[in-house]
Structure formats: structure tokens, C-alpha cells
Amino acid sequence: MKRICSIYRSPKRAGMYLYVLKSDGLERVPEGLVSVFGKPVHAFDLVLTPERKLQQEDIHQVLENLDKQGYHLQMPPAEDEYIEHLPEELLRRNDPM
Template sequence: MKRICSVFRSASHEGMYLYVDKAEALTRVPEPLLKRFGRAEHAMVLLLDAEKKLARADAAKVLEAIAEQGFYLQLPPQAEVLNPREDRPE
């Protein structure tokens, strides 16, 4: 399955993106999420299929989420946090 997607970046949260169907834009994104996301800045339009390579998301999962809920939310990468227990012998 192929889909033309619009990608929006959050003006408030570095690295947070919303992928949506281009024809639907942000209409299916729940209002509480839009408030949390902040001002949505249009980043790009892309033709997405399951085989497409994306930098930080699995294209098949993006397509599935858009079909089921109307959007895919990509969160910023988390800073690596070491588990304090990893350094302790058992």
C-alpha cells in the first residue's frame, strides 16, 4: 500500500513529528494531542510505502498507524540513561 503523507514538526518539541494522510491533514489527530504537540509546522510531503527507508521510524508501522488512527507520532530520541543497577555485581 502506498500513501501520500504530510509530515509536520512540532514548533515546541525538538524532534517530535506527526505523519498524516495528506488529504486528511491534521483532521483525525485528537485535540489533546494537538495541544501537547504545539504549533504544527509543515515539514514535507512524501510518498510512503512499506519499503521506504525512514530515518527514525518503520514505514510499515507509520502506514498502519495512519490507516487505523489517522496519524503516527514520532517522538524525539531519548538520551541514553544508564541503569544504575547495571554497574553493580549481583
């Protein structure tokens, strides 16, 4: 199952992306979601297959959501995860090696 997908980024929230089938565009995305997401800004198009790896999302869930509801919403990582790793990153930057 190969899907050609358009990915849009949210102008309101960094790290929030909306995946839609390129053939459908934004027509299947609920109006309420668009109002929260903001006016979608096209980021890029991508061919999705079950074998493809995505950095932050489960490809099978993305494909299922595209088939069932016509879109997939990628939320930004939780801030807690960022804060949890921040001290570790700072230590690496300050390490004189």
C-alpha cells in the same frame, strides 16, 4: 499500498514529528495531542510505501498507524541515547588522525 503523507514538526519539542495522510490533513489528530504537540508546522510531504526506508521509524508501523488512527507521532530520540554516544563523538572530533 502507497500513501501520500504530510509531515509536521512540533514547535514545542525538537525531533517530534506528526505524520498524517495529506488527504485528511490534521482533521483526524486528537485535540489533546495537538495541545501537547503545539501548532503543527508543515515540514514536507512524502510518498510512503512498504518498501521505503525511514531513518528513525518503522515504515510498517507508520503505515499501520496512518490507516488505523489517521496519524503517526514520531518522538525525539531519548536523551540517554544521545548522552551515551556523546563521549564517543567527542573523542572522534579531538582525534588528530
